[in-house]
Amino acid sequence: xxxxxxxxxxxxxxxxxxxxxxxxxxxxxxxxxxxxxxxxxxxxxxxxxxxxxxxxxxxxxxxxxxxxxxxxxxxxxxxxxxxxxxxxxxxxxxxxxxxxxxxxxxxxxxxxxxxxxxxxxxxxxxxxxxxxxxxxxxxxxxxxxxxxxxxxxxxxxxxxxxxxxxxxxxxxxxxxxxxxxxxxxxxxxxxxxxxxxxxxxxxxxxxxxxxxxxxxxxxxxxxxxxxxxxxxxxxxxxxxxxxxxxxxxxxxxxxxxxxxxxxxxxxxxxxxxxxxxxxxxxxxxxxxxxxxxxxxxxxxxxxxxxxxxxxxxxxxxxxxxxxxxxxxxxxxxxxxxxxxxxxxxxxxxxxxxxxxxxxxxxxxxxxxxxxxxxxxxxxxxxxxxxxxxxxxxxxxxxxxxxxxxxxxxxxxxxxxxxxxxxx
Numbered sequence: 001x002x003x004x005x006x007x008x009x010x011x012x013x014x015x016x017x018x019x020x021x022x023x024x025x026x027x028x029x030x031x032x033x034x035x036x037x038x039x040x041x042x043x044x045x046x047x048x049x050x051x052x053x054x055x056x057x058x059x060x061x062x063x064x065x066x067x068x069x070x071x072x073x074x075x076x077x078x079x080x081x082x083x084x085x086x087x088x089x090x091x092x093x094x095x096x097x098x099x100x101x102x103x104x105x106x107x108x109x110x111x112x113x114x115x116x117x118x119x120x121x122x123x124x125x126x127x128x129x130x131x132x133x134x135x136x137x138x139x140x141x142x143x144x145x146x147x148x149x150x151x152x153x154x155x156x157x158x159x160x161x162x163x164x165x166x167x168x169x170x171x172x173x174x175x176x177x178x179x180x181x182x183x184x185x186x187x188x189x190x191x192x193x194x195x196x197x198x199x200x201x202x203x204x205x206x207x208x209x210x211x212x213x214x215x216x217x218x219x220x221x222x223x224x225x226x227x228x229x230x231x232x233x234x235x236x237x238x239x240x241x242x243x244x245x246x247x248x249x250x251x252x253x254x255x256x257x258x259x260x261x262x263x264x265x266x267x268x269x270x271x272x273x274x275x276x277x278x279x280x281x282x283x284x285x286x287x288x289x290x291x292x293x294x295x296x297x298x299x300x301x302x303x304x305x306x307x308x309x310x311x312x313x314x315x316x317x318x319x320x321x322x323x324x325x326x327x328x329x330x331x332x333x334x335x336x337x338x339x340x341x342x343x344x345x346x347x348x349x350x351x352x353x354x355x356x357x358x359x360x361x362x363x364x365x366x367x368x369x370x371x372x373x374x375x376x377x378x379x380x381x382x383x384x385x386x387x388x389x390x391x392x393x394x395x396x397x398x399x400x401x402x403x404x405x406x407x408x409x410x411x412x413x414x415x416x417x418x419x420x421x422x423x
Contacts, residue, residue: 003027006056010048013196014189018181022049029176030056035128037113037173038151040180042408043230046151049178050109053149062106065099070115070410073417077120079136088137100133100144107147112410113173114154114165124148125169148173153408183225183232190221193229197236208246210239215250223257226403258403384419387412391421 003023007013012023029036030053038046047066054064072080079088083098099108110116116124127133128148132141150173159165183190194212202209212220225231238256239248386405394400402412415421 006052010052012045012048013193014186015192016181016186016189019186019189022178022180023052025176025178026052027056029053029178031058033057033147035147035173035175036149037156037175037177038149038180039156039177040151040153041182041228042153042410043228044180044182045229046153046180047109047111049180050107050149050151054107054109054147057107057147059106059147063103064107064109065103066109066111067099068111068410070112070414074117077117078123081120082123082133082135084136085138088135092137095135098133098135100127100146101142103146104144105146107149110148110150112152113150114152114156114159115411115414118164118166121166121169125166125172128169128172183228184223187221190225190232191217193232194220194236197233198240201237201240205240207240210236210243210246210248212248212253213250216248216253219250219253219257380419383415384421387415387419387421 003020006023006027012019026036026049036050036053038049040046050066051064054060067081069077078084079092079096079098081098081100083096083101084092086092086095110124123133127144127146131143131145133144134141156165156170156174160167160170183193191212195209198209201207227234235256239253242256243252245252387401390401390404391398394404398412398416399409402409405412407415
């Protein structure tokens with residue numbers, strides 16, 4: 001089967017060299033039973049490649065199942081994949097077959113393989129190497145004949161270096177890697193895809209297909225398309241439904257395109273280039289950097305306050321500052337400038353505490369015998385707080401909230417389940 005026939009059969013549009021290379025690789029490996037790892041950003045169509053491989057293989061008449069590893073809770077994923085025995089855990093009222101048992105002879109597509117727990121990774125490695133698995137709660141070894149196709153939008157090799165993904169499993173999965181190009185890397189296909197989507201939506205909604213002027217086409221081609229083909233399709237549908245005219249200008253198109261400056265608001269290290277921000281792709285790593293910066297700011301405020309206590313010449317009119325006024329300034333403005341900007345040769349200062357509004361005379365022993373208190377910053381509490389703020393800001397719209405947080409919508413869904421957040 002030639003490449004164009006495959007594109008027509010599976011609805012693939014585009015002629016970029018990188019896309020054609022990925023398709024050729026999929027066609028060549030389909031006839032074998034080799035494990036395949038499909039790598040690409042969210043929305044590029046990785047599942048379509050898995051369907052191509054299965055449909056062109058000798059297993060095409062046997063079952064095919066797609067499993068999203070990121071959408072299954074960690075406590076149940078072993079049962080989903082490998083099955084369980086009656087009474088293996090609370091709620092296991094009957095024995096149940098897992099996917100590796102029911103799809104034997106066919107193909108299983110493991111999407112978002114990078115989200116799979118380490119314990120499940122060990123079980124999967126055994127299946128790939130020996131074809132054997134054990135149900136949860138059982139001691140009986142069973143055999144299966146399943147071809148595994150995995151996909152990820154993460155850099156798994158970096159995950160192995162951080163201990164988040166088994167190195168032996170990575171090399172076992174990537175027997176044949178296929179990298180699906182991002183839409184911004186195949187700009188020549190953007191207009192072809194948009195035209196196809198516009199015609200499809202015009203037929204669905206019984207309207208005339210929308211047309212782009214030259215400026216609008218140029219804007220469409222140079223948009224970064226963080227959501228790739230999925231995002232382009234959504235934009236085409238929005239314009240088809242909401243636009244009051246069929247002739248779309250750049251100004252009209254701009255109203256439907258997301259503001260890229262608002263999609264990346266999470267902090268990065270100062271002085272780092274945009275290309276290096278990929279190391280913060282994981283939302284927890286971004287939060288770590290945020291909290292480290294917060295801790296640094298608190299430490300600086302401590303030092304500033306201590307300098308006032310240790311250097312009487314900086315105290316100035318601190319005696320005129322009552323406890324309430326000083327604390328109000330600190331909480332409102334986040335600094336102690338009212339004290340620092342009024343120097344005077346006095347040995348008085350005001351300390352926060354239950355001391356009323358009277359100034360306190362500081363002795364040298366009081367200054368040198370101080371104790372720093374280490375703040376306790378709970379990462380998970382702050383992560384949950386950010387998610388709640390994003391959902392409230394975007395009125396419960398998960399897609400907009402995930403873009404604002406800098407994470408995928410699937411990851412946000414998993415976090416909502418993990419923290420038991422009701423939308």
